[in-house]
Amino acid sequence: MPYNIAMVCDFFFPQPGGVESHIYQLSSKLIDRGHKVIIITHAYAGRTGIRYLTNGLKVYHVPFFVIYRETTFPTVFSFFPIFRSIMIREQIEIVHGHASLSNLCIEAILHGRTMGLRTVFTDHSLFGFADAGSILTNKLLKFALSDIDHVICVSHTCKENTVLRASLDPLMVSVIPNAVVAENFRPLSQLSPGTHQRNAPGPPPRISPQDPITIVVISRLFYNKGTDLLIAAIPRIMALDLNVRFIIAGSGPKAIDLEQMIERNVLQDQVELLGPVRHEEVRDVMVRGHIYLHPSLTEAFGTVIVEAASCGLYVVCTRVGGIPEVLPGHMTEFAKPEEDDIVAATGRAIAALRAGKVRTELFHNQVKQMYSWTDVAQRTERVYDGISGVLSPDQFYQGVGAAGAWTATRGRAGVQSFALIERLKRYYGCGIWAGKLFCLCVIVDYLLYVVLEIFAPRSRIDLARNWPRKELPDTNTKSKDTDMTKAESGITRKRSARQRRERKGEPGDD
Amino acid sequence: MEAWATLAVVSPSFDAWRRTKSTFMNVHGNSESRYLTPHAMETFTVLQPTSSTVSFTVSTRPALRTIPTRLSYYVSIIIKILLGALALVALWTKWRTSSAKPTAIIGWMLGDALEVWLVNTVNRVQWMYLAPLAGAVIYSVSRRGYTEESLLVLSSLGLQTRTSAPSYLSTSTTRFIPSTSIQDIFIHEAFKGFEVRFYLAIVVKGEEDVVVVFPKLLPKREVLEEVWRGARACLYGGGDAPAKEKGKEKA
Numbered sequence: 001m002p003y004n005i006a007m008v009c010d011f012f013f014p015q016p017g018g019v020e021s022h023i024y025q026l027s028s029k030l031i032d033r034g035h036k037v038i039i040i041t042h043a044y045a046g047r048t049g050i051r052y053l054t055n056g057l058k059v060y061h062v063p064f065f066v067i068y069r070e071t072t073f074p075t076v077f078s079f080f081p082i083f084r085s086i087m088i089r090e091q092i093e094i095v096h097g098h099a100s101l102s103n104l105c106i107e108a109i110l111h112g113r114t115m116g117l118r119t120v121f122t123d124h125s126l127f128g129f130a131d132a133g134s135i136l137t138n139k140l141l142k143f144a145l146s147d148i149d150h151v152i153c154v155s156h157t158c159k160e161n162t163v164l165r166a167s168l169d170p171l172m173v174s175v176i177p178n179a180v181v182a183e184n185f186r187p188l189s190q191l192s193p194g195t196h197q198r199n200a201p202g203p204p205p206r207i208s209p210q211d212p213i214t215i216v217v218i219s220r221l222f223y224n225k226g227t228d229l230l231i232a233a234i235p236r237i238m239a240l241d242l243n244v245r246f247i248i249a250g251s252g253p254k255a256i257d258l259e260q261m262i263e264r265n266v267l268q269d270q271v272e273l274l275g276p277v278r279h280e281e282v283r284d285v286m287v288r289g290h291i292y293l294h295p296s297l298t299e300a301f302g303t304v305i306v307e308a309a310s311c312g313l314y315v316v317c318t319r320v321g322g323i324p325e326v327l328p329g330h331m332t333e334f335a336k337p338e339e340d341d342i343v344a345a346t347g348r349a350i351a352a353l354r355a356g357k358v359r360t361e362l363f364h365n366q367v368k369q370m371y372s373w374t375d376v377a378q379r380t381e382r383v384y385d386g387i388s389g390v391l392s393p394d395q396f397y398q399g400v401g402a403a404g405a406w407t408a409t410r411g412r413a414g415v416q417s418f419a420l421i422e423r424l425k426r427y428y429g430c431g432i433w434a435g436k437l438f439c440l441c442v443i444v445d446y447l448l449y450v451v452l453e454i455f456a457p458r459s460r461i462d463l464a465r466n467w468p469r470k471e472l473p474d475t476n477t478k479s480k481d482t483d484m485t486k487a488e489s490g491i492t493r494k495r496s497a498r499q500r501r502e503r504k505g506e507p508g509d510d
Numbered sequence: 511m512e513a514w515a516t517l518a519v520v521s522p523s524f525d526a527w528r529r530t531k532s533t534f535m536n537v538h539g540n541s542e543s544r545y546l547t548p549h550a551m552e553t554f555t556v557l558q559p560t561s562s563t564v565s566f567t568v569s570t571r572p573a574l575r576t577i578p579t580r581l582s583y584y585v586s587i588i589i590k591i592l593l594g595a596l597a598l599v600a601l602w603t604k605w606r607t608s609s610a611k612p613t614a615i616i617g618w619m620l621g622d623a624l625e626v627w628l629v630n631t632v633n634r635v636q637w638m639y640l641a642p643l644a645g646a647v648i649y650s651v652s653r654r655g656y657t658e659e660s661l662l663v664l665s666s667l668g669l670q671t672r673t674s675a676p677s678y679l680s681t682s683t684t685r686f687i688p689s690t691s692i693q694d695i696f697i698h699e700a701f702k703g704f705e706v707r708f709y710l711a712i713v714v715k716g717e718e719d720v721v722v723v724f725p726k727l728l729p730k731r732e733v734l735e736e737v738w739r740g741a742r743a744c745l746y747g748g749g750d751a752p753a754k755e756k757g758k759e760k761a
Binding site for chain 1: 698699700701704705706707708730731
């Protein structure tokens, strides 16, 4: 059953980032599956008005005032008239918000429920509970998620975190991981998609003690990404094995500390700092190395380690957040987030590579089978089915709890009632003062809706035309899937050709 | 608790009055405005005197098809003219009397009794009140009260956009764009105030901004599509079939 879906988030292209590409990839795969998807974000410099991306993905860049790190100013109600106009003209049924720091998303969920739309929220990050900022954010999240149909988290750790932060029923939180476009992250040995090495056994490659091993680190150089650990660990890893090289890409406030460490230890020859790299260049940096080191202190999912594994790198990472769920054990070497353990783990990884115990050349195909956006879109679609009542609650929750046992949650997690009193009940439980304040907000929002219905009636709003869909010759879903994979491979072939060209041009730069 | 419960029952019934009559503008002139909101009272007319000329007009002018509407329209015009004339005469009289000049001409035209009454009335009112009052009357009388925008397409010559002036005292703004400098005509959407509206725009060679057709009224999508097809057919002649397909893509 095709849905009309609106993805709402403050963060979208042209700004680069994980959330942005998640929204884009998910939307385009949902469109491939026959849904209609629009994206609502705020206006960026040079990106205003209404735009179309590939495949008829429509993007509304709502003119809004940006205050901090591309987040809009929280004016709870001012977004409502324009939001309502968009919802009506695009005949939206499901509002899907992304990222808990996005003010636009939180407002959209509130207004969406007021308008009687189904709402879904995807959380992409982990938060603390202790500091003032986190407490405030958590309260806001609790407000937004008090009345929501379903929540999606990118990892089980993220799910636990979100359930605790927003006091949700765990049943209404699903885990759908991120994915990577594996075709964009091929190891060096696999340039064209035709040369599958899946059943080419051969002896595992060994790296002799004389050959250098290159360790790649690509991250923003922030405290939470573990740059301090990295800075402390690099000289000790160097001392462990003389034939180790580092390539570090990324920028951030900790870059200066990193440079100081290099100068203090005179490691200019062994450590290469690349500065910021664009996302499409990440693969070209990764394939230069053998090991990917990820010393992050907190991470909800860690798409970058999947990308690294897809490029055929052995991954050394800290056992924090959602990282342990992401890759199977034979691709990773885990460490505690402390200096000694990271050094030890890296040492183990180097030894394993030198002994030829790791089949890194097989990683790409394994990752390709584990992660695909088509799969993510399928699972998201199932969530949509569940909240709009296409799947019965029993099917959706796979029989967790007997019919009577979960009535209290079914009111929340099942097909939700839009009645104002039911919604107020949900908000009232948010806190002694907050509950009343939130109820007030919801009531004002509702009154605003009534006023808008009178003074800007629905009948006066033009319906937008849908992007013309290409009719697939066969309606059978199976053939549809093969069609899609064909289309995908076509795209990848093009893309890989471009990459090859880029790569040809590259040696000159090196 | 009871009251809450009734509220809960009532709230979903929005759907009922939400789906009232759908506004749909009557294409080809036969307009009938049944809507209370002045915004929706737009009429759309297509005039095609020859095969190479076509004019599209969107207007908020009330249609005069029944005798009472026509009568009230003419009566209102007469009242407007009389009020305007009265304001002008009052100003003139005040000027004449305050500078101690004769006002006999009024006497000749309207009769002496009226002249005396007018002079007395005007003398009682100070300039301070009379001037703004007269100004306001003239201003409100000269208001057109409706907007009319049109697009005239002349095959192989070009097209002309016209927006009526808000008052009778000024002329409408027109713009002619020769067909050699028309690069494209398209329909797109934009944020306008608190809503998203469709607009028909013309890309003119050598200009940074596009020219928006019907900039004040911004009519409905159905109307714009009709205009778009008609304009393309007339300008580029015979390109109707591909034009339609392209229209679907763009709209």
